[in-house]
Amino acid sequence: MAQITEYKCADFDGPADIVKVYLAQQGCVRAERAVIAIAGSADNPSNIVFTNGPWGQKPLHFTAIPADRTETMNDFAAVCYSIATLGEMDCTTLIRRQSAPFFPATLLAAKDCNAKPARILTSSPAHRFVTIGPGTGLGVGMGLVTDNGQFLVVTSEGGHCAFAPDNEEELKIKQYLESENGIAVTNETFASGTGLVTAFNSICKIRDIDCAILNGSEVVAKLGNANSDIREAADRTLNLFSRTLGTCAASAVLMSNARTVFIGGGVLKKLGAHFNKATFTHAFMSNDLGKNNALLDIPVMIVDPPQPGLAGADFYLKLTA
Structure with missing residues (x-):
């Protein structure tokens, strides 16, 4: 990726204004195609409502963006897509025991990604992952590679599940x-x-x-x-x-039966050594499964690249070109 520029949403009335400024700075007037990752539900580009931020709860029309074709996706769908571009060198290990983390790129490179879609999709738990990311809000998503080599991303609003007090x-x-x-x-x-x-x-x-x-x-x-x-x-x-965060990550794994956790968002990096790994680990592994507690051997990786959402949107754009 090139020409990455950051803007403050509060300085603009809406997303179209930001895109116009960006395109002008690149010497362009209009884009052929735009893929926009959004912190909230992104099903309908003509009626987008951000959960947080200065545009929160205000319906926005992304169809006004100066592009011939505009697609919107959940921001953590974009982060999930970015996982397909990563290898172990792109992550910092938070928890790892015996099992190795699952990186979809290794499997996708070995299989025909253009395989004919099956009527029933199946996926081994070993080929599933969840992403969770504390940023302005808390994003949660899931990705998997099917048994016939297809890459699938499942979005969620898991960060908005009810909080359960512990004391x-x-x-x-x-x-x-x-x-x-x-x-x-x-x-x-x-x-x-x-x-x-x-x-x-x-x-x-x-x-x-x-x-x-x-x-x-x-x-x-x-x-x-x-x-x-x-x-x-x-x-x-x-x-x-x-x-x-540990409890939410555990819930995402137990709901999806995934075998790797990737943590994105910018907060963990800013906290650095002040992030309480022991507290996270205890919360992540605590449940009533006993000897069936798969969480005891689930690798938890921190995503190092600073803009995984952009990388994921770029991967999706190329994959669907």
């Missing part, structure tokens, strides 16, 4: 947010960049600590605060983030 304080946080803010508390409420802000401010509120933040990056800074109560609130926030 008394988490229950108090949930009740506070529901009663005082009137919001539905989901996994995304805590396992996301905005979720770090929500979690920290809620913890401070129920602990009667006079402190609040506006940006998730402030949580790490609060770990060095002179006030021990604030330091503890920041540490508790990071634990809540890690536990919720």
